[in-house]
Amino acid sequence: MPVLRQPRRPALRHAAVPLVLALLAACLSAPARAASRPAEVRGYLDAHSHLMSYEAFGGRLMCGKPFDPDGIAAALRDCPDHRPNGAFAWFENLTRHGTPVGTHDPAGWPSFPDWPAWDSRTHQQAHHTWLERSWRGGQRVLVNQLVANRQLCEVYPLKRNACDEMDVIRLQARRTREMESYIDERSGGPGEGWFRIVTGPAEARRVIEAGKLAVVLGVETSEPFGCRTIGGEPQCTRADIDRGLDEMRDLGVSSMFLCHKFDNALCGVRFDGGATGVAVNAGNFLGTGRFWQAETCTGPAHDNTITGPLYPSPPHCNVRGLTDLGAHMVQGMIDRGMIVEIDHMSVKAADRTLDLLEAARHPGVVSSHSWTDESYVRRVYRLGGLVTGYGSPADGFVAEWARNKRSRDPRRLFGYGYGLDANGMGPLPRPRENAAATPLEYPFTSPFDPSVKLDRLRTGTRTWDLNTEGVANYGLVPDWLTDVGNVGGREIVDDLARGAEAYLRMWTRAEGAGT
Helix, strand or coil: CHHHHCCCCHHHHHHHHHHHHHHHHHHHHHHHHHHCCCCCCCCEEEEEECCCHHHCCCCCCCECCCCCCCCHHHHCCCCHHHCCCCCCCHHHHHHHHCCCCCCCCCCCCCCCCCCCCCCCCCECCCCHHHHHHHHHHCEEEEEEEEEECHHHHHHCCCCCCCCCHHHHHHHHHHHHHHHHHHHHHHHCCCCCCCEEEECCHHHHHHHHHCCCEEEEEEEEECCHHHCCEECCEECCCHHHHHHHHHHHHHHCEEEEECCECECCCCECECCCCHHHHHHHHHHHHHHHCCCCCEEECCCCCCCCCCCCCCCCCCCEEECCCECHHHHHHHHHHHHCCCEEECCCECHHHHHHHHHHHHHHCCCCEEECCCCCCHHHHHHHHHHCCEECEECCCHHHHHHHHHHHHCCCCCCCCCCCCEECCCCCCCCCCCCCCCCCCCCCCCCEECCCCCCCEECCEEECCEEECHHHHCCCCHHHHHHHHHHHHHHHCHHHHHHHHCHHHHHHHHHHHHHHHCC
16 A cells, blocks of 8 residues: 555554554455355245155156156156056055046046146156246246155055155155256256256355245155064164164265154154044054054144044143154264254154254254144244245235244244145145135236246146146246235345245254264
């Protein structure tokens, strides 16, 4: 600086040096501080869907694929056993209509007369062209939950894959990378596609800043690392869990469930209710040798009510909580900076898991599809975790968002997302009941990207309309979220647009806590 080289008053030289050094330090440090605060990304978040579940449950239960090297006609075809008229599709009929007897037109591409549909559980819902429409509409994070269930695989008579859950998880991770490469080939070459698998929050932020979709790998399985029970005895060890977590990190997995649907050696599950609960309870008996065991809850939190003459008066709580092996797995996930999913845990297991996370000040915790007791939402937010709502019609989704937001931690950025659970054996959002009176108007401008205008989704010769058909497949997510904004107003749109950023901040804090 000239004042250093040619001071006008030598007597002030030494007095000026500290001031000049302070100014120089400020100039040098300002860019570093700005670089440590990355610009906020904008885009919506799906924290829970299953792109590759067609490989689960023996590989013959779900029909169609999200991609096929031979193209869309090969990917979007019905199961061979559903032909000629769906009369033999007993699982589809049971889950869709409540009876194993029924029919449907098995034709897929290009006419799609009967599927996909919001209430069809066994037909492909997330072909890559439909997911691409959602990405173009503003989606920036997708958590692809690799899923398996040994018991359902063993019960379903048709198979082309083995039932070992961890083998299925490995296969689905490989299929996800194959889909990434397939989209790259269609987009100009390696790394050029819009679908990018990420293994950390910094990588995810770079992907989103490039305008692409960050795909996070999660695991939702009933027996992680073989941790089932037989006659009450665990079939895994701490060493199995440690090796398994290391392998999952090597596969690129960043978040995991400890239990799902059936009690295992790690934790008790949150019961399914109603007729579904009766069937799942039978599966619990087949898999573990025991039916669910329940007691009348004494606190505010409770599991779903189960049916049966031998159970006590509701509200029901699973007597099984987080086991010592489960606590070991939670600590292992904390040490590795992973995200813990608390949905599907019994309230006893969820409560103990949150205790451990709070003691470790680990913010990597998610309730991704409305399957935990509402009393835990505030604790999740206070930890720095994230809550996302299950996919439901716009009015119901808005109501759940409002309830969850009231439990937010005001110290942190609030962003919201959804867990669509596509290809997850559950219904997608049905048509809104009053849609005829206040329909979504086509074409519409995406509320997340004003440069994107979308008309009714068309695939092959088939056209879908959200107002009459709900979210029949993943391509209708932009329509659904625009309808959510029309019902809930600008505030929920802004919260959804911050979903990706909120997820990245949670993930960044989790990685830091685990190191």
